[in-house]
């Protein structure tokens with residue numbers, strides 16, 4: 001089939017047509033081997049899809065890394081596709097244009113692989129909408145031998161069960177290596193003549209970290225809980241363990257990274273200082289699923305920064321990691337980067353640094369390059385609550401850092417909190433307001449001549465969503481009315497200060513997110529129905545409609561509270577128990593109990609508490 | 624798939640970007656560029672293909688990054704976020720190709736124009752190309768203020784025929800859609816010359832620049848409203864800017880750049 005043609009009248013009628021035309025610097029174009037040749041039989045086309053708009057998808061470092069990993073293979077061409085905004089989708093449906101790749105405008109259904117990165121649960125409906133727009137049968141069971149293999153990865157792949165019926169393959173963990181192995185297996189299989197889909201899936205399921213959902217049967221108890229998830233084929237392992245890249249210095253990095261057409265959310269060179277996090281905040285999925293911590297050395301990072309700035313022309317380099325201040329050689333790195341980048345007239349933007357180690361020195365250094373806003377994440381308003389979630393910072397730490405910042409000329413900060421954390425009471429909510437007021441009081445204590453502008457304090461609250469593979473995976477989510485009441489109360493308490501701005505995340509969205517995050521395969525029918533009824537871009541708060549989703553769930557006899565608001569006993573089989581992130585279930589139970597006691601747990605560099613991630617034989621566990 | 628936050632925060636919230644929080648400026652900071660006098664390169668460039676769909680601000684960002692990729696000695700603005708110093712003669716509409724646009728780029732050291740052109744062309748993304756480069760004359764009118772007129776070639780089924788059917792005189796009112804709704808605009812006084820090239824093509828010379836400017840899509844709309852070109856064809860027509868004009872010393876139009 002020839003490439004899709006995009007009439008000018010369509011591009012002229014939609015918002016931001018540059019989303020749909022490709023042609024970016026460093027986008028990869030390849031010449032396809034002639035049909036019928038042995039090269040063509042051993043060539044794979046991969047469409048990397050991000051189930052959100054271009055500007056969000058192009059900000060994502062995983063996409064850029066894997067684009068590079070796949071395209072450096074001579075036998076593979078990886079192209080991109082993003083979710084068309086609703087105006088474009090309407091136009092495409094009207095004109096009969098199927099979803100296509102940006103690089104060659106090839107319809108997605110002609111690819112060997114259509115891969116999705118699952119960054120947030122509320123993008124699941126968009127995954128199905130993109131498959132539908134591509135003309136690819138939604139359910140794996142409906143796909144034929146000519147259809148692409150639909151594959152997914154990313155943080156939500158650790159529980160992709162709600163969309164498992166639509167995915168042929170799931171890669172667990174960091175995909176740099178497993179994707180290469182998967183492509184090797186695919187190209188070999190295809191060159192040998194291919195065959196029925198199941199034959200390839202069987203081969204794929206033997207690759208560590210590759211999960212084939214259709215090879216597992218889920219049985220349920222009468223009360224709706226999962227009874228078992230068992231392999232139905234001999235090739236499928238009983239448990240699939242995530243993959244990691246042991247040596248980050250050797251991990252592939254896209255120096256000649258894609259340069260987006262449109263301003264994106266993270267429009268800069270990204271440097272990944274390390275993966276994982278030593279901290280173990282109990283609400284944070286990333287803190288557990290990316291274990292163990294592995295660092296990249298400053299020399300490698302500096303070389304990457306300079307080379308990438310030169311190859312992309314980006315005016316800014318940003319540091320990417322879960323908790324940048326935990327990078328052991330941060331001063332050495334920032335010194336080096338400041339020096340290197342000044343020559344290239346490139347800014348270094350420092351991300352939020354941990355409040356207990358923000359140093360005046362580092363801030364001064366940043367002032368030579370670029371100073372960004374300050375963000376802190378105390379997460380909770382009282383020490384009791386912070387101990388429950390294992391956020392090891394105190395109010396004094398925060399105030400000390402802010403004093404340094406205010407004396408250094410900053411006039412504001414952004415403070416992140418969560419509402420609805422396990423064991424939270426109204427007193428904890430009030431603690432958030434009290435903390436914000438203390439910051440205000442601190443500001444007033446700063447000498448007037450240093451306060452050149454009025455204080456500007458953002459207090460931002462998100463709603464706690466219990467996630468798989470965290471110590472809180474058994475916890476009920478706080479109900480929507482209770483979260484609303486807490487948020488309303490906090491707003492009242494913060495009212496009256498012109499310096500404080502209160503922002504909160506939508507409670508309705510957090511509820512559906514909680515349903516999907518710990519959902520099982522029965523939710524697939526709801527997603528399918530939602531997409532049929534036109535649900536799109538549910539992660540955009542102005543597009544989200546909880547009532548519509550509740551109607552759909554109700555129509556299918558599914559109870560959202562069963563997934564979101566129910567306390568699960570420790571011995572219940574969880575929908576993701578056949579998946580393994582290295583951190584053991586027994587460790588998570590122990591952490592859950594420690595949390596209930598209000599006790600904290602030391603981080604990996606204080607004391608290894610034997611979480612299980614040492615099975616990977618590297619990183620912080622062996623420092 | 625590596626280390627993005629998964630703790631339930633809004634995935635779209637930029638973590639370390641709070642534009643309303645201004646950090647202090649170091650002493651002596653200003654936005655004055657370090658351009659040397661007489662070191663401004665004037666280029667003519669073409670754009671087509673995917674690059675034609677960039678809005679003006681995106682095109683400027685694309686230019687900036689392309690310039691940075693060349694590694695040439697550019698003049699930068701001072702301050703926390705140094706940017707190359709560039710001026711464009713006339714913004715290009717989204718979906719408009721050009722064969723004749725002009726931009727000035729300030730340098731900090733001498734560069735041979737041919738080198739400049741070759742290196743910038745090589746650094747551009749798909750669809751952008753430097754046609755020629757020379758040193759801009761010193762002093763005089765700014766590039767933007769110099770623009771008086773532009774030539775566009777418009778093509779598509781029936782576009783030329785429709786242009787031939789336009790009434791020879793009288794107002795040609797169309798609706799210009801803006802932020803606060805549609806406003807009627809008379810295209811006639813902005814139209815300098817019109818040449819039907821084929822049944823499917825027309826070349827128009829129109830007023831352009833910061834004082835008076837006719838957007839080519841409004842002319843296409845006039846063809847649809849006043850000469851029966853189906854509006855779908857008007858929306859689908861190819862638009863290429865083929866020349867930018869300035870006023871010469873005698874007042875006659877001369878090619879800009």
Ligand code: SF4
Nearest residue numbers: 604608609611614621
């Ligand atoms: S095994 Fe120990 S050091 Fe390794 S990640 Fe777990 S707690 Fe940290």
